[in-house]
Amino acid sequence: MIANTSATMRKKALKPRTKPAEVRRDEILQAAAALFIAKGVGPTTIDEITTSAEVAKGTFYLYFSSKEDLVAALRERFVEGFCARVRTAIDTSPEGDWNARLRSWVHAGVAAYLDDYKLHDVVFHDYRPDQRRMKGDNPVVVDLSALLECGSDAGIWSFEDPRLTAIVLFQGLHGAVDEAIETGNRDGNELAAKLSALFLKMLRP
Template sequence: MKRTVKAPEVRRAEILDVAGTLFENKGFSSTSVDEIVRTAGVAKGTFYYYFKSKEDVLDALVQEVSSKMAEQSQAIADDPERGAIEKICAIVGAQKGVGEDERNIVDEMHRPENRELHDRLNIETVRVFGAILATVIEQGNKEGVFQVDDPLSTIQFILAGSQLLFGYGVFNWTPEEETARKVAMLTLIERAFAAPPGSFAALTSEKLI
């Protein structure tokens, strides 16, 4: 029987897809390399040709999800027709509208048993989205709607804080408590940006946060 030879990018994508499904169903810690290999139908040597470890697969999955979300955000940030406030609202809204596959992985990352995935995504969020949003804040400075001396550091602190407050339910907020804290967070953002009160009201009225 002739052996099927697949392109490297196809084989790598298949392994990632299988690993992502296993991580979602069983959790990262409960999934072994042997199980990924067996489910994907590849030799262990093939796995190690593409990935150094299970953690390397995890990083690749996070990069994949983060890259897709960042691509959407960067397109919004580059839109010359939008103002800074509109861009920030649109970028936040775009993250709520990610595809089903991405949403499944993101939701799974928020489960306590998948903290490894969650923490890696948090790092990517602060690093990648911080840089994108910083350029929008700089635009807002030029437009006169913001007054932020250090856009990158400011937005990275905000992103890191929001990830801790709302990630994997560590505080066990009730829906009402979570809503109250999101409203408070928007108020803090407006003050940190020196933006007019109510600048980001659309984020709550349109249920984007």
């Protein structure tokens, strides 16, 4: 009996008493995202975020230096998720079929925005981050530029500047999705098909 009790105590001692740092950080981000969507970034306080995430205020500052730092982390996570979704879609397209791969980029991009547009609008539009810096560092533009260069090298598309072309296509998609959200037309497949046809026509030699 004593041996069994000792073994049980040893097992309990091996269990971590706190959550892993990445889990705790994600919980804070999730709590903040929900509050930002419901109230906006400005009115939401750090106290409200920590209460919702069920963490002490000191724990918040272990991961973020300020509310602005947390918003930046949410923007980064949104972009990473967007890129991951688009890359997965492109990877399922036939290798070497650059038209199909661009269509996959468009369809995945439209779907990603429509699925999480409330958070996107809060952290990118309502909060007004440094838009010029975001465009310069934007991984979405970097990835799309690489895709365009591959299609150009294969002789499928023609343009002078892959980065400038990527910016035009990305901003075009972004604006079209914003318009669809504003007008209540949430048929992402129809919108993506129209954008794909337009973009491919623009790129045609």
